[in-house]
Amino acid sequence: MRNRDSQTFPAWKKGLLTAVLGLTAVLSAAAAREFFLTEETDESAGIRAEESTGETVPVQAEAEPLENRKIALTFDDGPHPYYTEQLLDGLAERGVKATFFLLGCNIEGNEDVVRRMAEEGHLIGNHTWYHVDITTLSQEDACAEIQDTSRKITEITGQPVEYVRPPFGNWNKELECEVMMIPIFWSVDTLDWSTENADLIVQEVISEAEENDIILMHDSYKSTVEAALRIIDLLQAEGYEFVTADELILE
Numbered sequence: 674m675r676n677r678d679s680q681t682f683p684a685w686k687k688g689l690l691t692a693v694l695g696l697t698a699v700l701s702a703a704a705a706r707e708f709f710l711t712e713e714t715d716e717s718a719g720i721r722a723e724e725s726t727g728e729t730v731p732v733q734a735e736a737e738p739l740e741n742r743k744i745a746l747t748f749d750d751g752p753h754p755y756y757t758e759q760l761l762d763g764l765a766e767r768g769v770k771a772t773f774f775l776l777g778c779n780i781e782g783n784e785d786v787v788r789r790m791a792e793e794g795h796l797i798g799n800h801t802w803y804h805v806d807i808t809t810l811s812q813e814d815a816c817a818e819i820q821d822t823s824r825k826i827t828e829i830t831g832q833p834v835e836y837v838r839p840p841f842g843n844w845n846k847e848l849e850c851e852v853m854m855i856p857i858f859w860s861v862d863t864l865d866w867s868t869e870n871a872d873l874i875v876q877e878v879i880s881e882a883e884e885n886d887i888i889l890m891h892d893s894y895k896s897t898v899e900a901a902l903r904i905i906d907l908l909q910a911e912g913y914e915f916v917t918a919d920e921l922i923l924e
């Protein structure tokens with residue numbers, strides 16, 4: 674359609690254009706300029722021609738992308754020996770950084786996965802050793818759960834662990850371990866573990882997600898990996914930038 678219109682610009686139309694320009698002399702210079710530029714644009718001319726025949730012109734919903742809208746994907750309970758690697762592949766393809774809150778008890782045997790997370794710029798946090806409710810433990814046991822996990826991660830990555838996601842969202846603010854940890858909670862709970870349905874997870878996040886949201890997922894399910902990558906594609910198209918969760922809590 675566009676080609677057809679752009680190849681022909683008959684003399685009568687040029688004449689008409691000249692006449693129209695003469696009439697628009699009474700209009701402001703800016704308005705006239707705009708009209709002229711519009712008329713010369715092949716694409717606009719094509720649309721104009723179609724409009725005059727009464728055809729319906731599909732309107733492209735091209736919402737202006739809002740820059741700098743940040744959002745964070747967080748994955749708890751890993752590393753998983755299979756799905757975490759798949760997720761890392763997808764994140765790398767999309768240039769996306771995410772946050773992983775690891776269980777100490779899942780690290781053994783998956784050291785390469787943990788190393789890769791760090792090397793590829795993801796944030797690694799602590800999710801306790803055995804997925805415990807920290808508020809039900811003595812100070813000593815609670816600190817051991819956290820410190821053993823941080824030590825294990827640091828052994829592999831060489832980097833200190835500063836953030837913790839308390840299992841069940843239960844955190845004891847009074848807890849005083851050797852190293853103080855900063856808790857990171859979430860604002861959107863996908864319940865991915867209960868549905869294991871990629872469509873539902875995508876729907877939930879896309880309908881709820883807003884700027885600065887921290888989304889809770891679990892990288893132990895095929896459905897979560899699929900959903901996470903679809904969510905990234907959809908939200909990136911809307912102008913979202915995926916960042917590690919520390920960027921959102923420190924702002």
Ligand SMILES: [Zn+2]
Nearest residue numbers: 749750804840
């Ligand atoms: Zn968990």
